[in-house]
Amino acid sequence: MNGPQAMLPLQLECTLYFENNPYAYETVDGLSVRLGRKAEDLEKILEHLVSLNIVEVIGKGATAIYHYNQPELVHGVEV
């Protein structure tokens, strides 16, 4: 995988996976099996999603666990 444009479909796939499965806790290898994508490609994508606050990471290295960072929704506003 080369430029940022080429990464976009995989980034979308990952984002959708975490959004649809908000309590998925995945290592890079685990996600690779789950999505049927290469671990080295996913590693970069996940780093990027962490930087965008879409995904949170627990731990470091091969055992690092990625999970969805649920957006805070405001259901009502006090006036």
Add this chain to the structure above:
Amino acid sequence: MNNNVVNTGVNGLDRVLYGGIPRGNTVIVEGFPGTGKTLLGMQFLYQGAVQHDEPGIYITFEEFPDQIYKDMKAFGWDIRKLEEENKLRVITLSPEVLMDQMMKPDGLFEHLIHEIGCKRIVVDSISLFQYSYASIEEQRKVIYSFRNTLRKYQLTSILLKEMTSVEEENVSFINYLVDGVITLTLKPYSKNYRKRTLEVTKMRGSRIQEGEHLYRITDEGIYLIPALSMVEDEVITAPVDTVPTAIPAMDRILGGGIHDGATFTIDTNSKSNYRYIVTAIKSGRIKAGQKLLIFLSSLTTISELESNFKKYDLDLAQIVKEGNITFVEHYRRNVPKEYKDAIINVSDLDNEQYRRVMNEQIFSMIEQGVANGEKWFVYYDLNTIASQRGSEFVKLYFGVEVAKISSLGVSTLVFTNFKELGEETSGFVERSSNGVIRTWVDGNYQFLQITKTPNGTISEPLLVEKIDEKPFIRLV
């Protein structure tokens, strides 16, 4: 509600477990693909969250949670909504990550448990551990540690386990480590169908209803019908007047005793001792202040009845003197003077004359008594009627007679031997009865089984033990 047990969310299963799974137990639910393990697990969590306010976590190693959300919508269960309310979580991770996080102080597992105040947990499936840990020793160690962690957090847990044909023959070590084992199976039934059965083979801290119980997958999830329970006869159970039989175990099965207006048939074989069962039922009626109509048989003489009643502290002569028992006698026999007025002898009557006496003398006597507020009970010796009046007579008039008695709110105990009566007639008698009690001798033991009751409960075959005190028999 018993706080020491956790309802499974499947009413029938709770009945099989006498209330539910003991709180904090770890239970295996094993079965082949398509048996409904995932559904049972999710039903346990969904109903726990909705009906008992007990948050739960579903851990899946392979299935995508969004697929589970979709699948469960078919049963009207909105899992996402419960997740938003912090009552449920569908978590996906690998067995290694789960174990790693379980072992860490303040790890992800602990965090998730505390986040929602988790009380119930389902793991789908425990079989996946075998792929993550190569040796049996390692698997056993990991699963043992896993079970201990679930106990530490006092979680009531269901571990789903995939069954293989090899495992069918060899019991997995996991089954030894856990507190309970529930097996789901799909078995060929009839030619084109399969039946779903559930069996609880182990449950520490709880009694279980043994045997295979049928279940169906309905629009509302798994619906289980415990074995030996049948459709309730609402017409008969509606009245509240129930008279105990003097045999506690029998009364428990019958929901208190025999209801007024119910017809019960007792089927005995020649070897079995029915004397105490029958006398216990009659004595219960006498003690409840009811009047009795008793058909005498070739074997049941007045003197034998006297001695039977005496065992139950009842003075037959006195009861007769008070006008509380009437006998129908089909034989010409000498009877003690004090009983003469209580006996209606029909031995010389042909069937037509007999019917006339039954209608004009006996039934009208009961009818009049009931109109005056009396309660009556009829002991109907069908063996005598069949032998003296013929099986055609039984087929023609038995149903009519018991219906007439029942319509007066009078209960009847029909004494018979189905085998001697023949298949067709006994089938008819069984259908005409609200309850059937069978007793037979097999080898050196006598058994008793209640195979039909108005409240829908039927018993397993119980052993009849002879005891020295009243009621002289104990059902075990």
